[in-house]
Amino acid sequence: MSDFSVAAGLDSVGTPSLWAITLLGVLALLVLDFLVTRRPHEVSLKEALGWSAFYIALPLLFGAWVWHRYGSQRGFEYLTGYLVEKSLSVDNLFVFMLLLAAFAVPTVLAQRVLLFGITGALVLRGLFIALGAAALQTLDFAFLIFALILLFTAAKLLRDAFTGHEQSVDIGSMRSVRLLRRFMPVVHEYHGTKMTVQVDGRRALTPLALVVVAVLATDVVFAVDSVPAVYGITEDPYLVFATNAFALLGLRALYFVLHAALSRLVHLTYGLAVILAFIGVKLGLHWAHGVWEGVPEIPTVASLLVIVVVLTVVTYTSLRATRNVVPGAKEVVTERK
Numbered sequence: 071m072s073d074f075s076v077a078a079g080l081d082s083v084g085t086p087s088l089w090a091i092t093l094l095g096v097l098a099l100l101v102l103d104f105l106v107t108r109r110p111h112e113v114s115l116k117e118a119l120g121w122s123a124f125y126i127a128l129p130l131l132f133g134a135w136v137w138h139r140y141g142s143q144r145g146f147e148y149l150t151g152y153l154v155e156k157s158l159s160v161d162n163l164f165v166f167m168l169l170l171a172a173f174a175v176p177t178v179l180a181q182r183v184l185l186f187g188i189t190g191a192l193v194l195r196g197l198f199i200a201l202g203a204a205a206l207q208t209l210d211f212a213f214l215i216f217a218l219i220l221l222f223t224a225a226k227l228l229r230d231a232f233t234g235h236e237q238s239v240d241i242g243s244m245r246s247v248r249l250l251r252r253f254m255p256v257v258h259e260y261h262g263t264k265m266t267v268q269v270d271g272r273r274a275l276t277p278l279a280l281v282v283v284a285v286l287a288t289d290v291v292f293a294v295d296s297v298p299a300v301y302g303i304t305e306d307p308y309l310v311f312a313t314n315a316f317a318l319l320g321l322r323a324l325y326f327v328l329h330a331a332l333s334r335l336v337h338l339t340y341g342l343a344v345i346l347a348f349i350g351v352k353l354g355l356h357w358a359h360g361v362w363e364g365v366p367e368i369p370t371v372a373s374l375l376v377i378v379v380v381l382t383v384v385t386y387t388s389l390r391a392t393r394n395v396v397p398g399a400k401e402v403v404t405e406r407k
């Protein structure tokens with residue numbers, strides 16, 4: 071057991087040196103992304119594909135290292151957790167797409183907004199992962215709490231899907247936007263990457279500041295769901311953080327690759343609801359097994375199989391249902407469930 075796991079009371083592969091290297095690596099990648107986006111420009115498909123290939127190869131290579139260094143069980147946990155987080159991040163990406171459209175963000179500024187959202191998501195996930203680790207260490211029923219959170223979220227997703235609830239963005243009703251407008255004036259025009267500008271001797275916010283705050287606000291909601299979900303796959307805080315970091319880091323490039331296809335994933339919500347409900351049941355069984363040893367548990371390999379099958383099915387049915395619709399059309403976005 072590593073020094074970290076002894077201190078935290080959890081079985082973790084994350085030694086202090088491994089944590090330090092990983093955090094420095096994540097920070098370096100974020101700095102690189104900010105340098106790439108320092109000059110606003112429209113992202114070409116070639117550029118987006120190149121970065122996406124890099125951010126897919128990197129976590130897979132890391133997973134191969136985890137498998138080789140710590141064995142197949144840890145390898146399966148990492149791979150399954152990464153797949154869960156990546157699927158949830160696609161839903162996160164769809165909300166980002168709605169926000170960018172609602173705020174009429176210029177194409178050249180889209181990747182900067184996404185990068186702020188990804189950075190905020192990483193910070194929030196880190197905080198929630200630490201809180202989750204503390205809860206697992208001190209609360210015997212922490213897994214039951216996580217299970218209930220996931221089951222509640224799954225039920226809400228299914229309710230919205232079956233009732234035809236549309237995901238939309240009303241800027242005027244957003245609390246974060248109303249709060250900012252209460253304290254500072256807001257100009258109507260974008261001014262490059264500037265968050266504030268001087269107007270008649272007074273500092274005012276630009277629309278870029280509003281959309282960034284709105285994106286950060288949505289990060290909180292997604293962190294509440296995603297962290298318990300991956301804790302349902304592995305109890306290792308280091309692997310939980312690694313899966314979250316790798317799933318989020320590639321979102322900026324993935325957005326521009328999947329921008330048109332995102333609106334065609336009309337059944338994704340059903341799939342995510344099934345996945346979250348499944349992991350919630352898995353967590354509930356894990357908690358019950360700790361109380362009554364006769365209660366069976368769901369192995370990680372079975373979890374990976376279920377997640378892959380669900381994602382494959384909803385992707386196929388979504389693309390089939392929208393095969394006659396132009397990708398990216400407005401009607402597809404508004405009818406997504």
